[in-house]
Amino acid sequence: MLKPHEKSWGDTAATMAEIGRRARAAARPLAVATAERKHAALIGMAQAILRHERDILDANAIDIRNGEKSGLSASFMDRLKLDPARIRTIADGIREIAELRDPVGDVIAEWDRPNGLHIERVRTPLGVVGVIYESRPNVTADAGALCLKAGNPVILRGGSDSLNSSAAIHACLVEGLKTANLPEDAIQLVPTTDRAAVGEMLKGLSGNIDVIIPRGGKNLVERVQNEARVPVFAHLEGICHLYIDRSADLDMAVRIAVNAKMRRTGVCGAAETLLVDLAVAATHLVPILEALRAAGCEIHADVEVLKAFADAKPASDADWVTEYLDAIIAVKLVDGVAGAIEHIENFSSHHTEAIVAEDADTVERFFNEIDSAILLHNASTQFADGGEFGMGAEIGIATGKMHARGPVGVEQLTSFKYRVRGTGQVRP
Amino acid sequence: MLKPHEKSWGDTAATMAEIGRRARAAARPLAVATAERKHAALIGMAQAILRHERDILDANAIDIRNGEKSGLSASFMDRLKLDPARIRTIADGIREIAELRDPVGDVIAEWDRPNGLHIERVRTPLGVVGVIYESRPNVTADAGALCLKAGNPVILRGGSDSLNSSAAIHACLVEGLKTANLPEDAIQLVPTTDRAAVGEMLKGLSGNIDVIIPRGGKNLVERVQNEARVPVFAHLEGICHLYIDRSADLDMAVRIAVNAKMRRTGVCGAAETLLVDLAVAATHLVPILEALRAAGCEIHADVEVLKAFADAKPASDADWVTEYLDAIIAVKLVDGVAGAIEHIENFSSHHTEAIVAEDADTVERFFNEIDSAILLHNASTQFADGGEFGMGAEIGIATGKMHARGPVGVEQLTSFKYRVRGTGQVRP
Numbered sequence: 001m002l003k004p005h006e007k008s009w010g011d012t013a014a015t016m017a018e019i020g021r022r023a024r025a026a027a028r029p030l031a032v033a034t035a036e037r038k039h040a041a042l043i044g045m046a047q048a049i050l051r052h053e054r055d056i057l058d059a060n061a062i063d064i065r066n067g068e069k070s071g072l073s074a075s076f077m078d079r080l081k082l083d084p085a086r087i088r089t090i091a092d093g094i095r096e097i098a099e100l101r102d103p104v105g106d107v108i109a110e111w112d113r114p115n116g117l118h119i120e121r122v123r124t125p126l127g128v129v130g131v132i133y134e135s136r137p138n139v140t141a142d143a144g145a146l147c148l149k150a151g152n153p154v155i156l157r158g159g160s161d162s163l164n165s166s167a168a169i170h171a172c173l174v175e176g177l178k179t180a181n182l183p184e185d186a187i188q189l190v191p192t193t194d195r196a197a198v199g200e201m202l203k204g205l206s207g208n209i210d211v212i213i214p215r216g217g218k219n220l221v222e223r224v225q226n227e228a229r230v231p232v233f234a235h236l237e238g239i240c241h242l243y244i245d246r247s248a249d250l251d252m253a254v255r256i257a258v259n260a261k262m263r264r265t266g267v268c269g270a271a272e273t274l275l276v277d278l279a280v281a282a283t284h285l286v287p288i289l290e291a292l293r294a295a296g297c298e299i300h301a302d303v304e305v306l307k308a309f310a311d312a313k314p315a316s317d318a319d320w321v322t323e324y325l326d327a328i329i330a331v332k333l334v335d336g337v338a339g340a341i342e343h344i345e346n347f348s349s350h351h352t353e354a355i356v357a358e359d360a361d362t363v364e365r366f367f368n369e370i371d372s373a374i375l376l377h378n379a380s381t382q383f384a385d386g387g388e389f390g391m392g393a394e395i396g397i398a399t400g401k402m403h404a405r406g407p408v409g410v411e412q413l414t415s416f417k418y419r420v421r422g423t424g425q426v427r428p
Numbered sequence: 429m430l431k432p433h434e435k436s437w438g439d440t441a442a443t444m445a446e447i448g449r450r451a452r453a454a455a456r457p458l459a460v461a462t463a464e465r466k467h468a469a470l471i472g473m474a475q476a477i478l479r480h481e482r483d484i485l486d487a488n489a490i491d492i493r494n495g496e497k498s499g500l501s502a503s504f505m506d507r508l509k510l511d512p513a514r515i516r517t518i519a520d521g522i523r524e525i526a527e528l529r530d531p532v533g534d535v536i537a538e539w540d541r542p543n544g545l546h547i548e549r550v551r552t553p554l555g556v557v558g559v560i561y562e563s564r565p566n567v568t569a570d571a572g573a574l575c576l577k578a579g580n581p582v583i584l585r586g587g588s589d590s591l592n593s594s595a596a597i598h599a600c601l602v603e604g605l606k607t608a609n610l611p612e613d614a615i616q617l618v619p620t621t622d623r624a625a626v627g628e629m630l631k632g633l634s635g636n637i638d639v640i641i642p643r644g645g646k647n648l649v650e651r652v653q654n655e656a657r658v659p660v661f662a663h664l665e666g667i668c669h670l671y672i673d674r675s676a677d678l679d680m681a682v683r684i685a686v687n688a689k690m691r692r693t694g695v696c697g698a699a700e701t702l703l704v705d706l707a708v709a710a711t712h713l714v715p716i717l718e719a720l721r722a723a724g725c726e727i728h729a730d731v732e733v734l735k736a737f738a739d740a741k742p743a744s745d746a747d748w749v750t751e752y753l754d755a756i757i758a759v760k761l762v763d764g765v766a767g768a769i770e771h772i773e774n775f776s777s778h779h780t781e782a783i784v785a786e787d788a789d790t791v792e793r794f795f796n797e798i799d800s801a802i803l804l805h806n807a808s809t810q811f812a813d814g815g816e817f818g819m820g821a822e823i824g825i826a827t828g829k830m831h832a833r834g835p836v837g838v839e840q841l842t843s844f845k846y847r848v849r850g851t852g853q854v855r856p
Contacts, residue, residue: 028773028797028799031799032796032797105796111818113816113817113818117807117811117816119817119818124799124829126829126830127829210829210830211830229657231659231830249852252852255852255854256852256854258854259854259855260854263854263855345456367847368460368533369456369460371456371459371552371845372845373845373846374845374846374848375845375846375847375848376848376849376850377847377848377849377850378849378850378851378852378853379545379848379849379850379852379853379854380853380854380855382854382855383545383848383850383853383855388541388545388855389541389547389846390539390541390547401552401554401555401638401843402554402638402639402659402830402831402843403830403831405843405844405845406845406846415829415830415833416833417799417800417801417802417803417833417834418801418802418803418817418834419795419803419805420802420803420804420805420807420811421804421805421806421807422804422805422806422807422811423806424677424680424683424684424806424807425806425807425808425811426683426684426686426687426688426691426807426808426810427687427691427808427810427811427816
């Protein structure tokens with residue numbers, strides 16, 4: 001038996017294999033658990049989080065002290081740090097997931113056949129999920145709760161710098177599982193800082209992990225995408241584009257540009273490149289750039305843009321493929337929607353792109369010809385978020401095209417099976 | 429430029445890489461091709477197949493002569509052999525695919541948000557498909573046409589023994605693409621018998637193959653599943669179960685058992701194991717087994733079954749995990765639906781299982797607790813087929829839970845994206 005707090009343990013490969021077997025063994029009881037049972041477990045988890053506030057803060061204090069000793073960055077320490085308000089937010093987040101519609105058993109589609117067979121496509125859990133994340137302890141709760149809601153066992157591998165905090169939160173999740181008499185192995189936390197554990201997960205634990213979801217910076221996601229032998233739901237980066245068409249309303253264009261870039265610069269749905277139609281360079285370009293600069297944004301301008309707006313940095317080739325995650329935007333003039341589509345198809349990370357335009361045909365062309373997970377018309381790219389889509393909690397945004405794409409919420413963590421009802425039919 | 433008939437060529441890895449790049453380059457023009465354009469290409473393909481009947485038969489004659497020299501088996505030669513009727517069937521199959529509803533652009537779901545945003549989830553092509561198949565030349569046409577309908581470029585790697593036949597059919601597909609002015613690289617045939625080409629495809633051609641679909645025997649599928657570095661839609665085998673519950677109507681049970689096993693024994697949806705409820709061993713077991721034997725089926729019986737039906741072979745442990753694909757069935761008595769579920773969860777390949785029962789609660793339990801792609805009530809397992817499901821043509825049946833499950837038809841070969849329509853919304 002492994003306990004999350006045991007730091008010394010034996011062979012990592014053998015231990016991870018055991019974790020994989022346990023997760024798989026939990027899959028069937030979880031798949032047949034009723035919606036009420038899972039709801040009760042989730043409410044039990046939220047209550048345990050609040051009840052053990054002190055324990056979680058104490059564990060977090062250890063991580064904070066270790067982090068200070070290791071000289072972790074201020075932003076890193078901010079993500080790591082818990083306080084009573086953040087703990088309440090974690091508990092509230094679990095309650096929200098508890099109140100989402102249970103997807104398992106939902107009939108997604110149904111139809112009748114001429115021979116009288118009635119066919120239903122019904123949601124089922126997807127399988128064992130592996131979540132690999134950096135040092136944000138709240139991911140422990142979010143990912144554990146969301147996977148449980150979808151009926152999936154989950155193996156959580158948090159960052160080593162938050163292991164004590166994550167273990168304290170994980171203990172509360174297990175308490176919730178126990179209150180509903182669901183298998184404790186439904187939510188397991190990898191109890192080690194050994195990096196080899198991640199490698200084992202990426203190999204899939206002998207078929208005992210069905211999908212891996214990385215949560216963290218580009219280095220983590222890149223390693224997972226390159227090394228994983230199982231499917232991955234992720235986005236490497238969000239190089240999101242905002243295109244201002246010749247038919248755009250200028251006031252709206254200004255408002256959306258400032259929001260898309262500056263509302264929060266560190267989120268994956270923040271705009272990184274602004275494309276402006278050459279045809280409105282004379283009228284729209286300068287007011288938009290002035291508004292961005294007034295909001296504190298640095299402008300990296302293409303040579304044609306510089307002619308109209310000299311007080312900017314010249315953009316280099318690298319700017320078109322850079323996810324700044326900062327108050328910087330690359331700006332380019334393009335020849336109408338065709339030019340915008342061309343630029344986006346060449347440089348986008350296929351996460352989210354937006355167009356501001358009044359001409360319906362132009363919008364349809366933008367929507368049809370660009371193959372990104374999310375396309376928006378006359379709205380900010382910052383709406384690229386599961387909550388904003390009405391999905392409730394999300395575990396991330398995927399840019400792959402296999403199974404999940406866009407926000408990964410509870411429905412995206414399910415699969416399906418067919419139920420066929422007959423009255424004695426045999427096949428001729 | 430490579431031509432399918434060129435047998436001598438250079439470096440396989442370099443050539444396959446070039447095929448991958450061409451397929452990727454064809455993806456965008458194909459994704460934006462109208463439904464009408466794809467329809468025209470498909471009709472053009474069917475017409476070319478009929479027009480070039482003589483060329484196809486001549487090419488097939490070469491494969492047949494080579495096959496005779498190599499001493500290929502009679503069943504293998506039967507799958508390889510083409511005649512005018514089979515060529516017409518191939519052309520008709522392409523026409524059927526042409527008449528399917530075009531999935532690209534279909535709105536799968538749509539909803540409004542309180543802030544006025546209107547969100548649509550819209551079908552898109554999935555990406556480049558790699559199809560690896562054995563020596564059935566008709567797969568060239570089926571797979572090529574189905575992938576085109578879904579807007580996906582496809583790389584076809586047929587069996588070496590049918591390369592001439594496949595190349596002749598492929599030339600007709602390219603003719604169809606040309607008549608609609610769609611990129612010729614939308615459907616490429618790997619023009620070599622070098623087995624290293626398969627290895628290159630399994631590695632994904634540097635990200636230029638998005639999914640691989642193997643069509644063929646267990647050895648092929650096993651290799652693909654083990655070695656592929658990209659997602660695979662496949663089933664390794666169909667160890668399909670038929671369970672006769674205590675509440676079953678005996679006549680129906682007999683009829684379904686004979687059909688499920690004996691209609692065609694070589695298909696993946698054929699029943700391989702018969703489970704009979706202990707509670708009706710005295711009434712149902714013997715009539716069902718007698719009917720099966722009368723239909724020419726060999727019985728491999730569990731020790732308890734042998735007591736009631738002595739004239740059968742004793743089943744060994746291997747029988748419960750054997751896909752006979754022949755007129756043989758393994759038979760076992762189980763303790764009600766719970767016993768059936770237990771056996772199926774232990775031994776099934778999660779392809780297709782059926783229950784014959786009149787009791788609704790029993791059926792619901794069977795449907796809820798078994799996690800196979802297809803579950804049927806009071807109907808034959810042989811309905812496990814895309815055509816029988818009303819999907820039109822299928823490219824196979826998948827037992828994985830990622831993206832596609834059950835029959836893989838044109839919809840399963842698509843992905844989706846989100847289109848969000850606003851009126852100037854910015855995120856607070």
